[in-house]
Amino acid sequence: MNEPAPQRRAHRIRLVRHAMTATATAGLALTALLPAPSTASAAPRPDAVQQRLDALVKEDGMPAALATVKGRDGRNRTYTAGVGDLATGARVPVDGQIRAGSNTKAFVAVVVLQLVAEGRVGLDTNVDTYLPGLLRGDGFDGRSITVRQLLQHTSGLPDYMDAPALTDFTTIQYRYFDPRELLDGALAQKSLFPAGTGWMYSNTNYLVAGLLIQKVTGRPFGEEVTRRVVDRIGLRHTYVPAIGETTLREPHPHGYLRTAPGAPLVDYTAMDPSMAWAAGAVVSTNTDLNAFYGALLTGRLLPAEQLAQMRTTVSAELLGPGVRYGLGLQSRPLTCGGLVWGHGGTSPGHRTRGGVTEDGRAVNITVTTVPDAATGTRLTDAVDAALCR
DSSP states (O other): OOOHHHHHHTTTTTGGGTTOOOOOHHHHHHHHHHOOOOOOOOOOSSOHHHHHHHHHHHOOOSSEEEEEEEEEESSSEEEEOOSSBTTTTBBOTTTOOOTTTTTHHHHHHHHHHHHTTTTTSSSSSBBGGGTTTTOBBBBBEEGGGEEEEEEEEHHHHOOOOGSGGGOOOOOOOTTOOOHHHHHHHHTTTTOOSSTOOOOOOOTTTHHHHHHHHHHHHHHHHHHHHIIIHHHHHTTTTTBBBOOOSSSSOOOOOOOEEEEEOOOOEEEEEEOOGGGGHHOOOEEOOHHHHHHHHHHHHHTSSHHHHHHHHTTEEEOOOSSTTEEESSOOOOEEEOTTTSSEEOEEOOOOSEEEEEEEOOTTEEEEEEBBBBBOOOHHHHHHHHHHHHHOO
């Protein structure tokens, strides 16, 4: 699951609440345990991308960092730094699988927009048309919230991640949550603002979008994502986990969660991803994420009209300077000019940042614990450096 600037979101997204307060001292202590970073199938000597990954490990205390960069020549170059398993010292798998977090939202938005193109869903139709009576609460009503507002985070729905049941992730690492149970955690809260009058990132929007997909298609949202996106463009290492599936299917770096400042890292690689569901459960690789956003931006997944709607953005500066949010898709300005289009995501053990440019360059970088605010900024800067080098 993704997030706005920590100072505005720390009280709302429990997924990163404790990890964001990790101290520099703890990061340095971890760094001392790590072997020298390694390079995988990339340049014969460190380049700008490798140097950034090395710094994320050596200076910022990330257990591992891995990246895939697609250049103007169309070639993919993969990079690794750090170790893939702190317990064994195993190397980072080249292009290993990761929990892609809120990149899931872009996949879900594509499915909804395909249903729009098919005439089965209306972007400006209220949610109650498809899910009657589902959204009734303090300051919000599904009869006044549109599908567009769900996808663009302008609905005002509170975030289910703020529910008490999700306060301590170590106690629910292997717990299964039904989507309706997660929704109940949102319905018990107060609206953030009247629908259509503001912008605030809320995972509840995509929980509802997943339920909408299921109601309209009569199929589980994961099957629709697989059929309409993953299989359609041949993403060989991307999937929506099955109910009860807690481990990753292919080689992967371990992911870690810090529960308090200075506390030991908890191995959070295996987990029940149901708490993220349509807001963040997808498993992928850096290379597959590059391929997904590349296929999306070049029109292989959506008709031109729906892609244009997806790219119609509103200001989302809480996510960073100049960031704008479309329908499950973000744009971020590059220091060398132009925009990078993508989404990014956070799970308890992985954070990803990246996207594609109009001319087809792409990058996705993953670190294997949730970084603090300063390190998170350096992760975003590493994406910029990879695209602007």
